Amino acid sequence: DMNSPRENDYEIPRDQIEVVTTIGEGQFGDVHKGIYRTRDMADMPVAIKTCKFHGQDAQGVADRLLEEAHTMRQFNHAHIVKLIGVCTDHPVWIVMEFCKYGEMRSYLQTNKHSLDMTMLMTYTHQLSQALCYLEERNFVHRDVAARNILVAQPDCVKLGDFGLSRYMENQNYYTASKGKLPIKWMAPESINFRRFTTATDVWMFAVCCWEILMMGIKPFQGVKNKDVVGKIEAGERLAMPSNSPPALYHLMLSCWSYDPGQRPLFQEIQQRLSVILEDFEQQ
Ligand code: ADP
Numbered sequence: 001d002m003n004s005p006r007e008n009d010y011e012i013p014r015d016q017i018e019v020v021t022t023i024g025e026g027q028f029g030d031v032h033k034g035i036y037r038t039r040d041m042a043d044m045p046v047a048i049k050t051c052k053f054h055g056q057d058a059q060g061v062a063d064r065l066l067e068e069a070h071t072m073r074q075f076n077h078a079h080i081v082k083l084i085g086v087c088t089d090h091p092v093w094i095v096m097e098f099c100k101y102g103e104m105r106s107y108l109q110t111n112k113h114s115l116d117m118t119m120l121m122t123y124t125h126q127l128s129q130a131l132c133y134l135e136e137r138n139f140v141h142r143d144v145a146a147r148n149i150l151v152a153q154p155d156c157v158k159l160g161d162f163g164l165s166r167y168m169e170n171q172n173y174y175t176a177s178k179g180k181l182p183i184k185w186m187a188p189e190s191i192n193f194r195r196f197t198t199a200t201d202v203w204m205f206a207v208c209c210w211e212i213l214m215m216g217i218k219p220f221q222g223v224k225n226k227d228v229v230g231k232i233e234a235g236e237r238l239a240m241p242s243n244s245p246p247a248l249y250h251l252m253l254s255c256w257s258y259d260p261g262q263r264p265l266f267q268e269i270q271q272r273l274s275v276i277l278e279d280f281e282q283q
Contacts, residue, residue: 010073012036012085012095019048023102028052028065029091033098036084046084049094049161062092069094072161075137079130081150081158096161101151108146108216111154115215117243118281123149123157124209124248125273130159131205132266135198142196144204145185146211183225184218189260191229199260202269206255209248213241232258247276 016037024031029052036044051062072083087093101107104123108115127149134141141159148160181191187203189195207219219238220228237256240249251272257263264272 010069010083010085012087012093014087014089014093017046017048017087017093017095023047028061034095036095044084045098045100047096047098049096051092051094058090062088062090065092065094071139075133075139077130077133079126079156079158080133081160083161094161097152097158099150099152099158101154103147104149104151104157105146105211105216107151108212112215117245118277119155120212121245121248121273121277121280122155123212125270125277126157127159127205127208128266128270128273131201132270134201135266138198140196140198141201141204143182143185144201144208145182146208146216149208181225183228184220184223187260188229188232188258197260198265199263202255202263202266203260205266205269206252207238209252210238210241213244213248232256245276245280247279248273251276 018035018037020033020035022030023033026049029050032048032050034046034048036046051058051065066086066088069083069086076082081099082097084095084097086095127144131141131144144159150158150160152158182204183191185204185207187195187200190200190203210219211217220231223231237253240246251264251269255263255269
């Protein structure tokens with residue numbers, strides 16, 4: 001079958017991958033750090049996602065992961081983690097570009113005393129560029145949040161392998177385990193009607209900016225998931241982080257317009273952020 005996701009041009013011979021250590025746990029299994037060795041390339045550090053599913057479901061899950069890997073292969077952007085290849089025989093491995101500074105939230109928490117506002121705004125600008133790239137391709141991310149961002153360099157952040165999280169939604173895992181929905185990041189129409197569009201990505205992006213400015217603090221602490229949409233519908237929004245340039249918070253508030261049609265596009269957000277960043281640096 002030529003259309004099978006198992007037919008691909010990004011298969012990696014497993015013996016060219018050396019697993020070094022376990023660095024985390026993903027929804028589908030452990031994530032390892034490894035080294036990709038080929039004859040014609042220098043050794044490359046990689047992140048290896050494994051798939052822990054067994055039994056009758058395993059092939060279905062593996063096929064979906066490989067399909068999503070195929071989607072990710074099409075993206076080539078400085079601020080989106082690159083898919084390097086896959087090992088399709090069991091156990092399935094998804095091999096990604098390695099981001100050596102790890103998860104953004106813990107990076108922000110650990111380095112909060114040395115990160116200045118210019119750097120935080122640089123991160124938000126980089127992410128808006130990645131999301132603008134996806135917007136141009138009509139690709140909806142659905143899970144923009146600081147927990148899904150990796151730090152490649154102290155001045156370079158990347159959107160993680162979102163294709164894999166999208167899989168959960170397609171398979172009803174999302175509705176089956178409502179507790180796992182990222183309610184506090186979601187636009188009201190996503191919460192109310194399960195509607196996901198570029199405009200809902202814009203809402204989530206602004207929540208993610210808030211997390212970045214707050215150095216990795218999660219939104220709506222102490223609020224129950226079921227109370228979030230009521231607060232939003234009553235006009236409440238996340239408060240301005242004390243260090244935020246007012247222009248940046250103003251942009252975030254526009255991303256939190258109740259009416260999705262009133263929210264700016266990433267194209268505009270990205271332009272406005274570069275102006276806000278320039279103005280800030282000239283002060
Ligand atoms: P999933 O989305 O499948 O739940 P994650 O993407 O959250 O899995 O990965 C789990 C952990 O593995 C992350 O929190 C991070 O610490 C680590 N990790 C994942 N991908 C990479 C990567 N490309 N580079 C470095 N570390 C990574």
